[in-house]
Amino acid sequence: MIVVLTGGTGGAKLIEGLAVEIDPAELTVICNTADDCVLHGLHISPDIDTITYTLAGLIDDARGWGIKGDTFTTLEQLGRLGADAWFKLGDKDLATHLMRTRLLSDGLTLSQVTSQIGRTLGVNEAILPMTDARVETRLNTANKEVSFQEYFVKEHWQPEVTRVFYAGVEESNPAPGVLDALGSASAIIICPSNPVTSIGPILAVPGIRDALKKTSAIVVGVSPIIGASAITGPAHKLMSANGWEASALGVARAYADFLDVFVIAHEDQSLRAQIADLNVKTVATNIRMDDLVSKRRLAREVLALAKK
């Protein structure tokens, strides 16, 4: 069993490659839920949806989120009715949020809802939320506190962030199956996702980091950073806000207590000695994933490392 820890877009690219290479029954994905939010009264789980749509073959590759070919009729009409329409919700996508919200209000857990929606969309891999509890990444900026979606989507990650924290995480528990999956995995892959707002919340759920430290599985990470910048998104900015070095070395330091192998970019060869000092092996390769060929190639390289 291969277990993958992931956020949304960046992680989804590697997972798309992994899904081609591995039997679905052998792949379990543990998803960040700290970017979940309630908009228009609907429970949105952006990372779970991105992974579900990716594994269902529905993802809009060009955007990196949502369902390909989706329309935005309801959202446009909501705008006419005076609602905030900065978070783009497609018409098909909306069905997912309506279904999730209703099932949650019927008393199902987020795990159960995620499993049901995945199944109906033809996903055969297991997608587990990191927790069924409500955890929310919050960011302090110069003049206000915002959610990750407000910072990322509404503010286009431009405000300077002074602090990132995960509201509710201390009281949360890993969702059913998460610790078992980590304990029984043959390999664990940490996706090239934002280490502060995607992987960070997963690691902060009580019990998960310990399970990673204790597992007998080999833990392989893929860097989301090349040089001093994230391949996509604001990871480098939020690492700096956290007082971390914005580099693959900074990511390696954040994961050093449980990471066995770290896959970094060719461009970051010079960091290998410093990462080795953390007792983490490195492999330098091309970590950009611009098409299915490069996603599969990197997935195969990671799987080869995970077998050692």
Next chain:
Amino acid sequence: MIVVLTGGTGGAKLIEGLAVEIDPAELTVICNTADDCVLHGLHISPDIDTITYTLAGLIDDARGWGIKGDTFTTLEQLGRLGADAWFKLGDKDLATHLMRTRLLSDGLTLSQVTSQIGRTLGVNEAILPMTDARVETRLNTANKEVSFQEYFVKEHWQPEVTRVFYAGVEESNPAPGVLDALGSASAIIICPSNPVTSIGPILAVPGIRDALKKTSAIVVGVSPIIGASAITGPAHKLMSANGWEASALGVARAYADFLDVFVIAHEDQSLRAQIADLNVKTVATNIRMDDLVSKRRLAREVLALAKK
């Protein structure tokens, strides 16, 4: 001030005509809400929406409900996710239900929500729900109890109905403005709507029937029945279920305690003497409204009667 009592489709036709003939500031519409239902976690108010869309110029004339040119992308996707999709919710229409549901959960009343949505869609007439409380028309059929929407939309009004009742109506109160409107109106028009499931619930809200009996306004009704059948829909079937005669005379009897003038079909001339015995004046005319010309013509005839 002209005050109109109405359900959905049939009433909307007359209201479309009235709206052309009257200054919007002079028209108040009191809407049935006993067909309201919760679907996919959303609060749907079918009659309020039909009237709102009609007065906003958005109504799908061919269907008699929903927004013209609307698509059904979200509903089709909900079907794929395993949801019941028998109640047709268009993508633009869905924005109304999302907005209403969120505003209600924010603590606004149905009156406030109806007014806000109407305003943003450019409606200048006042649309008042009969009550802000939850009242629901329930129907007993041979083997089960169903809501009106289940009977009407899902079962295509085919099961035999043995009893109709308005759950919750005894504990309800007229929405703010309803009794004032009835008390201060110069004329009150009872639309050609289903007397059992559209006008019936309005009359059953404590205080409304009394206000109609006491008002100094002239009360003019339009028959929804020609011969022994409703012009559209199941009114005649539900009148029979209620033990009423399925005819314009049956409707006149149901309204006789407050009705001054009843507009009936030419075809029902023979009922005039019996209706006169109820102390209700009759006018026989063409009550079919197949296009805007006939809607306006009937509206003008009704308004002329309302001035007498």
